[in-house]
């Protein structure tokens with residue numbers, strides 16, 4: 138099967154896919170950045186389900202409804218806080234992308250959109266984060282059947298150009 142990976146510049150809350158991924162925190166408590174934007178746009182049913190779930194360890198993922206979003210589901214994953222690079226950050230970031238896609242596969246979701254996890258408040262260097270994202274998604278997709286398309290939704294131009302470079306199209 139021909140799998141597609143694409144880079145989009147924009148706001149992930151506006152993307153119409155089967156699931157968008159949220160860069161959440163371990164308490165699933167909502168916050169600033171993309172997390173706040175998703176809860177604002179999606180409405181309270183997403184937070185209600187987050188409360189039922191309780192929490193999510195760094196590197197793992199959980200799934201909720203998509204509320205009023207154009208996306209049907211939200212996959213909440215918790216990226217690592219950048220701490221200099223010797224605190225397992227790379228493995229944990231790769232795990233976010235992998236676990237999110239495995240959850241999408243479990244729910245038979247075809248199209249999944251990711252934000253640039255950990256590159257905002259959590260401070261992960263953007264180039265390195267993008268390399269891990271692209272590599273992990275490419276590898277994981279090879280072993281999945283239902284997930285067919287992955288979008289990297291970049292909010293800023295810097296991330297957009299970094300992702301386009303890693304994916305080999307400018």
Ligand code: ADP
Pocket residue numbers: 147148149150160161169170171172174216252253254255256257258259260290291292293296
């Ligand atoms: P983290 O805590 O994982 O670093 P942030 O939300 O602070 O999460 O940032 C993650 C990335 O999401 C950043 O690159 C930020 O620019 C981006 N971002 C913020 N708002 C949106 C949005 N509405 N759509 C897509 N990406 C967003």
